[in-house]
Amino acid sequence: MRYGYKKRFLYSGLVVIILIILLHPNKNARRTYEFIKLEKILKNLYEDIGNNFTSTALVDCDYYDIVRDDTTLPISIIDGDLIDGHGIREGGEHAPMDCKPKYSTAIIVPYRDKAEQLRGFLVYMHMFLRKQQIHYKIYVVEQVDTKPYNKAKLMNIGAVAAMRDGYPCLVLHEMDLVPLKPSNLYACTKLPRHMSSSIDKYRFVLPYLNQFDGAISILSKQYKTVNGMSNNFYVKEDLFSRLEYHNIKICRFEPKTSLYHRIYTPKERSYRQKRTERTFSKELMLNDGLNTLKYTEVATVLHPLFTHIMVDL
Template identity: 65%
Template structure:
C-alpha cells in the first residue's frame, strides 16, 4: 500500500536538498581562500607614517593585543555620538597620544545622497579606529553634479588629496560597510589587500576570488604605479573588476586576512543606477590603464571643508 503522504514527503525532501545546495557556502562562493594567518599579519604590514606626521610619544604603539581581540563592535554605535574628549582633530584626523603609531592611513569614502548613513559611518569608524592605535584621516569625496555616480573617479580624487597630504597608505572604502573585528587593522599590507572579503550580505562568504571592492587597502606608490582607477565608469558596477585587471597587469597579487578577521556588516540602502556598456570597458581595462586614471583625472573642485569628523571634498565631474 502506498503511503498517502509519499508525494509530499518527496517534494519536501527535494526542497530541503535544493536549499542546502543553494545556501551552503562551498556551493555558492568561496568559503575558503588563501589568506595571511593572524600570527603573520604584523610582519606583512607596511610600517610607514605620513610625511608631515610627528608624535611626542616616547614609546611605539603595540598591536599584538589588537590582533587577538575577538570582540565585535555593536552596530548600534551608528545611532549614537562620540564620547567627549575623543581627540579627533579638525578634518577627521586622529593619532594616539600615549604611543607613537607605526601606520598612517587615509580612508577615502566616495559619497552622494546618504547623509544619515554617512553620519552613522563616521561615528562607528572613529570609535573603531581609536582602538587600533593608528594615525588616520577620513576623506569624504562628494559628487555634487547630477550625472550618474562615478565611484572610481571619486576614489582617484580622494587619493590625490591624501597623497598630497603625505599619506603612504590608502583605504578605499564604501560608506555602507562597517568592519566588525578590531583585528582587521586599517594599515596597508605589502600587497594590495581586499579587506572586506567576508560580508553579511553574502553570508560571510567571498562571492568570487577576483573580487576586489568594498574596502581595500593599497600603498600609495602602488596606486600611482597602476595609474589609480578608471575614470570611465559612470553608474554602478565594473570599476572593481577593472581595478583588479590593473593589479594583474602590474603583477601585484591581492592578499586577504582570514574570513573571521575580515567580517563586515553592510548597511541596507537603495541601489545605485547601473551604467551601460561595462563589458566593452572591462575588455579593454589593461590596454587603457596607462592613459585612463590618475594621469587623465579632470574635475572641478567646488569646495573643501574641514569638518570635525572628516575632510569634505565636493566636486563636479
C-alpha cells in the same frame, strides 16, 4: 486524498529547493583561500608615517595585543554618538597621544545622497579606528552633479587628495560596509589587501578569488604604479586586473579577522545616463586613470569628523 498528498509533497519539495538556492552560496564561492596567519600579520604590515604628521610621544605604539583582540564591535554603535573627549581633529584626523603610531592611513569614502547613513558610518568608524593606535584621516568625496554615480573616479579624487597630504597608505572604503573585528588593522600590508573578504551578506564566504572591492588597502606608491582606477563609469574587475598586469599579488587576513557587516541601503536613485561597460586592457590602464583624471572641485570643507571634498564630474 492521494492527489492532495502528492500536491502537498510537491509543494514541500519546491519550498526546499527554493531555500537551498537562496541559502547556498554562489557555486564559485570560496570557503577557504590563502591568507596571512594571525602571528604573521605584524611582519606583513608596511610601517610608514606620513610626512604631514609628527608625534611628541616618547614610546612607539605596540600592536601585538591589537591584532590578537578577538572582540567584536556591536553594530548598535552606528545609531549612537561619539563619546566625549574623542580627540578627533578637524577634518576627521586622529592619532594616539600616549604613543607614537607606526602607520598613517587615509580612508577614502565615495558618497552621494545618504546623509543619515554617512553619519552612522563616521561614528562607527571613528569608534573602531581609535582602538587601533594608528594615525588616520577620513576623506568623504561627494559627487554633487546629476550624472550617474561614479564610485571609481571618486576614489581616484580622494586618493589624489590623500597623497597630496602625504599619506603613504590608502584604504578605499564603501560606506555600506563596517568592520567588526578591531584586529583588522587599518594599515597597509606590503601587498594590496582585500580587507572585506568575509561579509555577512554573503554568509561570510568569499564569492570569488579575484574579488577586490568593498574595503581594500593599498600603498600610495602602488596605486600610482597601476595609474589608479579607470575613470570610466564601470570597468569590470579593473583594479584587480591592473595589479595582475603589474605582477602585484593581493593578500587577505584570515576570515575571522576580516568580518564585515553590510548596512542595508535603499537603491541609488536613477540618473538619466546609460552605463558604459568596458573590460580591462593595457591601453585602458595606460590612458585612463590618475593621469587623465579631470573634475571640478566645488569645495573642500573640514568637518569635525571628516574632510568633505565636493566635486562635479
